[in-house]
Amino acid sequence: MIEIRSARPDDLTIVASWIGSEQECRLWSGARVAYPIDLTTLPGALQYVESESHALTSAGRLVAFGQLVPKPGDRLHLARMISAPRRRREGWGRRMAAHLLGAALARGPAAISLNVDPENGPALALYEALGFAPAARPQDEPETDSVYMERAR
Numbered sequence: 001m002i003e004i005r006s007a008r009p010d011d012l013t014i015v016a017s018w019i020g021s022e023q024e025c026r027l028w029s030g031a032r033v034a035y036p037i038d039l040t041t042l043p044g045a046l047q048y049v050e051s052e053s054h055a056l057t058s059a060g061r062l063v064a065f066g067q068l069v070p071k072p073g074d075r076l077h078l079a080r081m082i083s084a085p086r087r088r089r090e091g092w093g094r095r096m097a098a099h100l101l102g103a104a105l106a107r108g109p110a111a112i113s114l115n116v117d118p119e120n121g122p123a124l125a126l127y128e129a130l131g132f133a134p135a136a137r138p139q140d141e142p143e144t145d146s147v148y149m150e151r152a153r
Helices: 009-017 022-031 092-107 123-127
Strands: 002-006 052-058 061-071 077-081 111-116 147-152
Touching: 002 092, 009 061, 022 077, 052 092, 061 092, 077 092, 092 111, 092 123, 111 123
Parallel strands: 077 111
Antiparallel strands: 002 052, 052 061, 061 077, 111 147
C-alpha cells in the first residue's frame, strides 16, 4: 500500500541515514544542513515546525520525503525532496514532487518555487515536465549555485 502522510520526527532519522556524503547532503539541503548530520539539530535546520513535511511510504516503509516551505510574497517552495537510495529510479521522487506541487496548487499561492543543482539532469527534466522554468532568484532566496525555478499558478 502506498501512502503520503505528514512526516513524523522519527522519519528524519531514516532520511538522514540516506545521506552518505557531504556532497549528497549539499545536494539535498543546500547549506542548511551540515554533514555529518546532527540529529539533534536537524529539525531546526530543516525548518520542520515552520514547513509542511511530507512522507511517502510503500508497504509501511519510508521511500521519499519532501517539504513545502512558505516564502514571502505568497510563494510556496518545494524543498528537500529525497528518495531512499535503494528505491531510486522507481518513480518515488516523481510521486513526491507531484504530490507537493498538488498540495501547493490547492493553497492558491502566487507562485511555486524550488532550487535544483544544475548537475542533476534527471531532477531538472522532472521539474520542467511539471511546469517549472528557470526564473530570476528573488531577494529572499540566498544566492547559491543552484538553479532557481518557478511555476506560475
